[in-house]
Amino acid sequence: MSVLIRGARVLDPAAGRDEIADLVFEDGRIVDVGGSAAAGAKQVIEAQGLWLAPGFVDLHTHLREPGQEYKEDIESGTRAAAAGGFTTICCMANTDPVNDTPAVTEHILRRAGQAGRVRVHAIAAATQGLRGEIMSEMVGLRDAGAVAFSDDGQPIMNAGVMRRVLEYSRGVDRPVVAHCEDLDLKADGVVHEGAHSTCCGLAGSPAEAETVMVARDIELARLTGGRLHVAHVSAARSVELIREAKDAGLRVTAEVTPHHLALTDEVIRGYDTNKKMAPPLRTSADREALVQGLADGTLDCIATDHAPHAVFEKDVEFTAAAYGVVGLETALPIALELVREERMSALDALERLTSGPARAFGLQAGTLEPGSPADLVLIDPERGWKPSPDSLASRSRNSAFLEREMVGGVVRTWVDGRLAFAFGEETPG
Ligand SMILES: [Zn+2]
Structure with a gap:
C-alpha cells in the first residue's frame, strides 16, 4: 500500500x-x-x-540482552528506540554472556529479528570477556554481522592490545569504539574532579583520565591505519585532539551524548545518582567545547549511551550507584535545544542523528533517497x-x-x- x-x-x-x-x-x-x-x-x-526526517541512528545502545533482562531487553529497548525516533541502533557487547563469539552475535541478531521494533546492529567485544588481554576473533565476529568492535564499559588499558585491535580493524574494515578512561588516573573518582567534587566530598576523576587515552588511541590509529571511533567524548581537550587527528587525515570519528551536551558537573550537588555516568559530566567550558565540536562536525554524531539500570542499582548512595543513564527517548529534544539556542541549524542537528552516525560506521541508513x-x-x-x-x-x-x-x-x-x-x-x- x-x-x-x-x-x-x-x-x-x-x-x-x-x-x-x-x-x-x-x-x-x-x-x-x-x-x-x-x-x-x-x-x-x-x-x-x-x-x-530519516529515522535516527544510534551508535551506542546498551540493550542488556542476553543476561540482564531485568534492566532492559531487546523488545523494551527497541520500543524505547522507536519512541525516541530511532530506527537503527547498535548494541554494545557488555551483555552476559559477553558478545565475544559469533554465536552470541548471531543470537542477538536473531532475537532482534523476532522481538525488535527497529533495526538492531551488534557491536562485538574487542577482547575476550572485555578483559582487555586477548583479542576477540574479529574476522569471525565481522562475518557473523558485527558492525564495530568495543569493550565499552571497560577501557582497553594495555596499549599493545589496543594496537593489535586497531591493526585488525583495518583488515576487517570495522571501527573500534574506544571507551577512553584511564583507570589509574580515574582511581576512585565517581564524578569530574573539580570544585564541585570537592564541595560534595566525592572523589573526582580528572579530564585527563579521558584525554590521555584519546591521545594514545589517536597515535595508535596513526601507527596502524586503523579505524578509531571515540565514544562519549566529555572533555574540551579531547575535542581538540580529535580535530587535529581529522585534520591530519586519520581515520578517526567521534560521538557525544545528549547528557554531556546538556548538563555540567554542577548538577552533582544534588547527589542525584541519575547524574552519575562514565565519563562524568564536566565543566561548562567542556560542555561549550562539545557543543562547538558537534556544530562544526569534529564530533560526527550524537549517540545516546542508553544505559538502563534497575531502581535498586541507582537508589543507593552516590558512590555505590551504577554508572549510566537511559537516553533513547530524550535525545531529540536535547538536540532541538541546540537549534533553539541557535548553536546549530535544524538540518545540522538532524544530520548528527541520521547520516552523521551512519557514515561513521558505514551503515546504509539515515537517508530519504528514493529506493x-x-x-x-x-x-x-x-x-x-x-x-x-x-x-x-x-x-x-x-x-x-x-x-x-x-x-x-x-x-x-x-x-x-x-x-x-x-x-x-x-x-x-
Ligand atoms: Zn562507555
Whole structure:
C-alpha cells in the first residue's frame, strides 16, 4: 500500500534538503520526495506543521540482552528506540554472556529479528570477556554481522592490545569504539574532579583520565591505519585532539551524548545518582567545547549511551550507584535545544542523528533517497513535555532529564514502512 505524508517540513541532511514537501512510500520503500507520485496514494497523513526526517541512528545502545533482562531487553529497548525516533541502533557487547563469539552475535541478531521494533546492529567485544588481554576473533565476529568492535564499559588499558585491535580493524574494515578512561588516573573518582567534587566530598576523576587515552588511541590509529571511533567524548581537550587527528587525515570519528551536551558537573550537588555516568559530566567550558565540536562536525554524531539500570542499582548512595543513564527517548529534544539556542541549524542537528552516525560506521541508513527503506520519523517540534518515570517506554527509569521541560517530540516512527511508534496510541506489536 502506498502512503503519502503531506505538507511536512522535510529535513533530509544527506541530500541537503530542507523544504515543505510531500513524501510517498510503498511496500516498505521510499518512492518519491517532493515530486508528483502523490496522486495515487491510498493513505494520506496530513503533516502540516510537523517535520519529517530519516529515522535516527544510534551508535551506542546498551540493550542488556542476553543476561540482564531485568534492566532492559531487546523488545523494551527497541520500543524505547522507536519512541525516541530511532530506527537503527547498535548494541554494545557488555551483555552476559559477553558478545565475544559469533554465536552470541548471531543470537542477538536473531532475537532482534523476532522481538525488535527497529533495526538492531551488534557491536562485538574487542577482547575476550572485555578483559582487555586477548583479542576477540574479529574476522569471525565481522562475518557473523558485527558492525564495530568495543569493550565499552571497560577501557582497553594495555596499549599493545589496543594496537593489535586497531591493526585488525583495518583488515576487517570495522571501527573500534574506544571507551577512553584511564583507570589509574580515574582511581576512585565517581564524578569530574573539580570544585564541585570537592564541595560534595566525592572523589573526582580528572579530564585527563579521558584525554590521555584519546591521545594514545589517536597515535595508535596513526601507527596502524586503523579505524578509531571515540565514544562519549566529555572533555574540551579531547575535542581538540580529535580535530587535529581529522585534520591530519586519520581515520578517526567521534560521538557525544545528549547528557554531556546538556548538563555540567554542577548538577552533582544534588547527589542525584541519575547524574552519575562514565565519563562524568564536566565543566561548562567542556560542555561549550562539545557543543562547538558537534556544530562544526569534529564530533560526527550524537549517540545516546542508553544505559538502563534497575531502581535498586541507582537508589543507593552516590558512590555505590551504577554508572549510566537511559537516553533513547530524550535525545531529540536535547538536540532541538541546540537549534533553539541557535548553536546549530535544524538540518545540522538532524544530520548528527541520521547520516552523521551512519557514515561513521558505514551503515546504509539515515537517508530519504528514493529506493531506500522507509525508515522515517515524524516530529512535532513544538510539543512540550516532561519525562517522568511513567512516561518512558524503557524498562528502566534512570533518566538524567526527569522533570526537565522538553520541547519537541516524536509523532510517528516507521521502520521499513511499518509503524513502530505512534504518539498517544498503542502501537501494534
Ligand atoms: Zn562507555
